[in-house]
Every structure is written in C-alpha cells, then in structure tokens.
Amino acid sequence: MWLTGRGYELSSYVGTAAVRNGRADVVRYLLLEGFREPTDFGLPWVELAAQEGRLETLKVLHEWGFPLSDQVLHYAESSQHWAVVGWFLKLVQEGEEVEVDVPGVFQGAASSGHLGLMTSFLDACRRDSVSAGTAEQAWPYDTFSEPLACIAFTCAAEGGCLEALEWLTEQGCPMPEDGKPYWLAAQNGDMATLRCLRRLGCPWGPPGWLVSECVKYVSCCRLPVLQWMLAEGCPADLGQALEAVRVRIAYDGGTEEMLRVQEWLGEQLLRQLWHRLWLE
Numbered sequence: 001m002w003l004t005g006r007g008y009e010l011s012s013y014v015g016t017a018a019v020r021n022g023r024a025d026v027v028r029y030l031l032l033e034g035f036r037e038p039t040d041f042g043l044p045w046v047e048l049a050a051q052e053g054r055l056e057t058l059k060v061l062h063e064w065g066f067p068l069s070d071q072v073l074h075y076a077e078s079s080q081h082w083a084v085v086g087w088f089l090k091l092v093q094e095g096e097e098v099e100v101d102v103p104g105v106f107q108g109a110a111s112s113g114h115l116g117l118m119t120s121f122l123d124a125c126r127r128d129s130v131s132a133g134t135a136e137q138a139w140p141y142d143t144f145s146e147p148l149a150c151i152a153f154t155c156a157a158e159g160g161c162l163e164a165l166e167w168l169t170e171q172g173c174p175m176p177e178d179g180k181p182y183w184l185a186a187q188n189g190d191m192a193t194l195r196c197l198r199r200l201g202c203p204w205g206p207p208g209w210l211v212s213e214c215v216k217y218v219s220c221c222r223l224p225v226l227q228w229m230l231a232e233g234c235p236a237d238l239g240q241a242l243e244a245v246r247v248r249i250a251y252d253g254g255t256e257e258m259l260r261v262q263e264w265l266g267e268q269l270l271r272q273l274w275h276r277l278w279l280e
Helices: 012-020 024-032 045-052 055-063 070-078 082-093 102-112 115-131 148-159 162-170 180-187 191-200 209-214 223-231 238-252 256-279
Strands: none
Touching: 012 024, 012 045, 012 055, 024 055, 045 055, 045 070, 045 082, 055 082, 070 082, 070 102, 082 102, 082 115, 102 115, 102 148, 102 162, 115 162, 148 162, 148 180, 162 191, 180 191, 180 209, 180 223, 191 223, 209 223, 209 238, 223 256, 238 256
16 A cells, blocks of 8 residues: 555554545455454544444454454444345344344334335335244234334324325324324424424324423423314323413413413313303
C-alpha cells in the first residue's frame, strides 16, 4: 500500500478506522498481513461494521472467520441498516448458528416501514408452516404468547408507517384489540395514522379506555385528536375522562391544552346529560 511503501507502520487501530469507514479492501489487506482487531479499543469489528452499515466489510470479516453474534443483528437493526439485517438473516436461514431475536427484527422493520424485510420474513414463516403441516397458522407467536403480528401492527402505528399498516392488513394481520395503536399515534399527534387506523378498521379498545387514557398524558392530550375520536364514534366515558384530566391538572397544574380539553369535556358531558334528559 502507499503508506507502507513509504515506511509507515500499520497497526490494528488502522483496521478499526477502515472498518468504520467501510474500506473492505483495507481490512482484507490488513488481515492478509496478519493484523487482528485490538481487544482494548472500541467495539469488535463485526459489531462496528454492523453499526455503521458496512455490509461489504462485514462480509470480508465473516469470510475470515470472525464470529457473528446477536449483537451484530442488534446494532444493524437499531441503526436501521436493513441490507445488513437481511444478509444476516439469510445466513441464519442457511444454517449459521446464532441466536436471533427474529420477532424483534420484524417489529423494527414494521416500525420503519421496511416492507421488503417484512415480506421475506412472512414468506419464510409460511414456508415453515407448510413444511410443519401447520399452514393455517400464518403468523408466528413471540415468547410472551401474544401474536407477533399484533405487536408489529402496533409498532407500525407508533412509527407512523402507513404503508406497513396497509400491508399488514392486506396480509390478514390480526389487529390489536387494546386500542394502543390509536394511543401511540395520538401521542405523536399523528392524524394521518389515526385516520389510516380508522379506515382499516382497527378496534378502539375497551369502551371508554382510549379517551380516558389520552387525557392523562401531555403528549396525547390534544383537543383536535380527542374531537376527532368522538366524531369518529370512539366509545368514551366522558365523566371518567373529565375526572382523569382534572386529577392530572390538580397534580401538576396541567397545560393550557389540558385546560381547554377539560372545558371541552365538561361541555360534552353536559350536552350528553341534556340529551338523555330530553329522551326521557
């Protein structure tokens, strides 16, 4: 190399820089020259390559026998380097012996709207179901015995990924019945996701839960969101919701938006009571 030809000494720390910058050619050269990763400096090379999304470098390290671990997948998934995630999962499917939190990867893909990875995962699950003679169970279950599909749907709602929500619905994904997708979208003030959930037919959750839960938190105690929910037919216990927002305001003074919500809920409750009296 140019540096070594001019008398510069190389070290394993140069390898760390090469991994970080995706210089697969430099990494290969250093390995050929007998250099190995330092044990007292930063992340292991395979984890660093995954964190930085350096797929070609990671392939070189794998060829040289560097062990892969679930941490490699963790760094790639948390940094949303989906090409690395896909390559890693393919190795696992081909027999690489690594413990992998596949449900976590699928949830991350749903949250980020990575339809390609979600499709590959579902296809693999369906192939496994057919080979095992359980094709009727298209969606796997995670370790908590709750449908993975429902968790993925909730993650997609939290991430505001409309394409993922629509794709999951098209694939027959069972929707959560706890109302959490709406609650998470409300926390983000994400009206587009709220409308998408309603259009897809996502359940509101237990009667009275959603509105009462929203008014407890500053992030989702938003008057336009609550007005939309009631206009769309969300079942609400207005008395319970009003009491919940009063408790929150008494606790820390609330916000101007909470005070507006309190006033509006009082008006809605009064209107509801007058309506009942009129019917009687």
